Amino acid sequence: MPQTANPYSLLAELTYRCPLQCPYCSNPLKLHEYSKELDIATWKRVLAEAADLGVVQVHFSGGEPLLRRDLIDVVREARHVDLYTHLSTSGIPSDDVKWQQLRDAGLDALQISLQDSCPESSDWLAGVPSFEKKLRVLKTVKRLRFPVTLNVVLHRHNLENIGDLIELARQLDVEKLELAHVQYKGWAFRNRAVLLPSHAQIEQAAETVAQARERLGDRPEIVHVLPDYFQQFPKACLNGWGRVFLTVAPDGAVLPCQTAREIPGLNFPNVQTASLEEIWFHDSVFQRFRGTGWMPEPCRSCDRREIDYGGCRCQAFLLTGDLAATDPVCHLSPDHHLIDAAVSDATRESVSLQYRMFTT
Amino acid sequence: MKPAIEFRKPMLVRYARFRWDAVHEQHQIVFPEGVLVLNEAGAAIVRLCDGRSTDDLITSLEEQFKSGTWAEHVCNFFDRLAKKGLLHDAADG
Numbered sequence: 001m002p003q004t005a006n007p008y009s010l011l012a013e014l015t016y017r018c019p020l021q022c023p024y025c026s027n028p029l030k031l032h033e034y035s036k037e038l039d040i041a042t043w044k045r046v047l048a049e050a051a052d053l054g055v056v057q058v059h060f061s062g063g064e065p066l067l068r069r070d071l072i073d074v075v076r077e078a079r080h081v082d083l084y085t086h087l088s089t090s091g092i093p094s095d096d097v098k099w100q101q102l103r104d105a106g107l108d109a110l111q112i113s114l115q116d117s118c119p120e121s122s123d124w125l126a127g128v129p130s131f132e133k134k135l136r137v138l139k140t141v142k143r144l145r146f147p148v149t150l151n152v153v154l155h156r157h158n159l160e161n162i163g164d165l166i167e168l169a170r171q172l173d174v175e176k177l178e179l180a181h182v183q184y185k186g187w188a189f190r191n192r193a194v195l196l197p198s199h200a201q202i203e204q205a206a207e208t209v210a211q212a213r214e215r216l217g218d219r220p221e222i223v224h225v226l227p228d229y230f231q232q233f234p235k236a237c238l239n240g241w242g243r244v245f246l247t248v249a250p251d252g253a254v255l256p257c258q259t260a261r262e263i264p265g266l267n268f269p270n271v272q273t274a275s276l277e278e279i280w281f282h283d284s285v286f287q288r289f290r291g292t293g294w295m296p297e298p299c300r301s302c303d304r305r306e307i308d309y310g311g312c313r314c315q316a317f318l319l320t321g322d323l324a325a326t327d328p329v330c331h332l333s334p335d336h337h338l339i340d341a342a343v344s345d346a347t348r349e350s351v352s353l354q355y356r357m358f359t360t
Numbered sequence: 361m362k363p364a365i366e367f368r369k370p371m372l373v374r375y376a377r378f379r380w381d382a383v384h385e386q387h388q389i390v391f392p393e394g395v396l397v398l399n400e401a402g403a404a405i406v407r408l409c410d411g412r413s414t415d416d417l418i419t420s421l422e423e424q425f426k427s428g429t430w431a432e433h434v435c436n437f438f439d440r441l442a443k444k445g446l447l448h449d450a451a452d453g
Contacts, residue, residue, distance in 0.1 A: 006383050008395060054383030056395050084377060084390045108375060109392035147375045147392050175392070175445070218445070 004242070004281055004290060006054030010083075011061055011247040011258055012043070014074065018064040019092050021127030021355035022115065024153055024188035024195060027063065028261045031357075034251040040070045042271060044077045046248055049276040051081040055246075059111075061088040063250065066098070072105045079106030086111060088151070091137035092130055099137075103144050110141055111149045111178075116157070117164035125157065127355045138172050149176040150220070154205070154227075155195040156346075162205050166212045169220045177220045179209065181227035185259040185314050187356045194353060196346035202230050229339050233304060234311025234327040241289035241313060246280065254279045256286055259314045263323055289313060294324060298332045364438030365431075367449035370417065371409050376446045378406050389446055396446070405437055411450065414438075 016031045028034065038046075050058065058078050065071055066089055078085045087102065088111040114134055115125035122131040141148055150169050152158070158165075162179065169177040181202075184192045197205075209224045216222075228235050238245045238257050247255040253268040254276070255261060261268070269279045269286075280286060288294065292305050299310040310316075311327020319328045320335050328335040364370065372378060376391040387403035389396040398406065404424070408417045414434065421430040441447035 008384075052383070054381065056381065056384075056388065056390055057393070082379070086392065108377075111393075145374070149392065221445075 007050075007244055007246050007280060008054065008056050009245050010050045010055045010058045011245065012046070012058055012074075013062050013247060013249050013258065014043070014060055014065045014068045014071070015250050016063040017067045018062060018090070018356070019067070019128060020064070020090050020130060021357055022125060022153070022187070023127075023191040023353040023355055024155060024182045024186075025356040026183065026186040026188065026259050027356065028186060028259075029190065034249060034253070034261075037068075037250045038248075038252050038271070040073055042252065043070075043074050046271050046276065047074075047078050047083060048081050049271075051083055053276050053280060056084060057086065058083045059086045059088055064090055064092070066090075066092065066094055072101050075102060075107050076105040079108075084108050089113070090126075090130065091134045094137060096140050099140050099144055099146075103146065107146070109149070110146045111151050112138060112141070113151045113153070114165070114168075115152070117161040117168055121158060121161070125353075135172075138174070142173060147176075148172075148174040149178050150174045151178045151180065153182050154179055154197075155182045156197040156201065157195075159197050159201045159205050162208045163212070166208070166216070166220075166222065169222075170216060174220050176223065178223045178225070179205075180223075180225040183227075183259075183312075183315075184229070185318065186262065187354070189318055190354055192342065193346050196229070196343060197227070199230065199343075202226065228311075228315075228327075228329040229343060231329065232331045234308050234315075234329045236308040237312040237315075237327075240309040242280070242286040243290070246276075254283070256289075257314065260285075263314060263317050266323075289324075296324060296326060299326050302332070361442065362449075363435075364442040364447060365414060365435045367414055367438065367442075367447070368451035369411055369449055370414055370438060370447055371411065371450040372406065372441075373446055373448050378403075389441075391444075391446055396441075396444070401433055402437060405434055409447070 015037055016027055016034060065087060075085055085107050086109045087107055090113050116122040119131040123129045152165055182188045182195055209222055213222055242256045247258045248271060252271040255268055266285050269283045295310050299305050311330055313323055316325040316327050317323045319338050326333040328338050376389050378389050381388050387398040408420055418430050418434055422428055438447055
């Protein structure tokens with residue numbers, strides 16, 4: 001196997017606590033099992049080790065990173081070791097002072113979530129009143145001249161509001177609007193039957209985005225991530241396992257991807273007992289799916305093996321029980337019928353969402 | 361948007377950073393959710409985006425590298441960066 005390259009990007013999940021309860025959250029279902037959080041001294045060490053390892057960008061996320069009282073110190077430390085810092089947040093809880101403090105601490109960029117284009121629907125999806133607050137936050141951070149990406153997770157219940165979401169993004173004058181169809185992991189997998197859209201909805205969404213791009217040009221930049229359940233080939237998940245990205249979870253577990261936790265039988269390393277360098281280069285979980293030697297057919301002989309790396313391991317496991325299987329979204333996968341069945345079985349009836357929360 | 365070659369004070373936008381990455385051994389412009397890897401020519405150009413005019417920048421490069429072909433490099437490079445929202449004319453305020 002060729003020598004492992006150094007990573008570029010760290011997802012730092014500071015906590016799994018969150019004031020929202022979105023039913024598509026990619027956090028683990030068993031949140032309560034990971035509730036012991038790393039302290040700030042450990043996070044500072046992790047950030048320094050990440051920078052030494054070649055990480056260029058850190059995304060502070062969770063749960064809701066604003067719930068960490070030491071967030072400002074964490075951000076300041078990240079800037080101190082020359083990391084480019086992002087905050088992925090719902091915007092709640094915060095006040096104007098907090099955003100000014102974050103700006104002063106050196107926070108570089110923001111990704112703020114929105115659940116839908118109007119308060120009733122957005123609040124219903126988030127499980128708590130949040131829409132009005134988010135809009136206030138978006139105006140505050142604009143005034144403070146943060147570059148902002150507005151993140152909206154798309155699914156059956158908000159897909160038809162894409163036009164309104166784009167218009168809202170335009171009015172708020174954000175730099176980027178990321179419209180990302182939900183990925184069926186974590187809580188989204190549990191709620192899959194009520195989240196899956198129809199083919200017609202997807203096509204309409206793509207059309208709306210195309211028209212908006214023509215009308216608006218680059219502002220905002222509109223990123224539209226289509227759902228892999230409706231595509232021929234899988235996504236190059238994370239650009240490949242253990243190639244570019246790593247995640248440190250709130251309890252210190254180091255993961256090749258943030259949803260890998262729901263795969264049983266994988267013994268994840270932890271920053272409390274090993275350095276990031278040891279973990280990245282030598283840990284068996286990280287080594288497990290590097291390169292192409294692990295691939296089964298049809299991936300092993302496929303021309304695309306170094307384009308999409310066989311797709312998503314978590315998805316393969318969730319759908320087939322086999323962590324090493326070809327991602328079933330690939331039309332060449334022997335398990336592709338599972339995707340077709342999920343799409344056609346998705347219930348069209350009344351909606352009962354299982355909200356994300358700590359007690360399961 | 362005017363062509364980047366007409367920028368009076370070509371500079372990286374406020375939220376883009378130029379750096380040398382000692383681990384990956386490359387020059388980079390880092391920006392929200394992205395990293396642009398620069399070759400030696402790109403790095404040489406960006407290093408001079410310090411508030412001087414485009415003409416002065418091209419002249420400096422020609423002197424530094426004893427070569428007269430920089431105008432086209434700078435023009436193409438600036439257009440790419442401007443299109444990605446990484447370069448602007450600081451003289452426009």
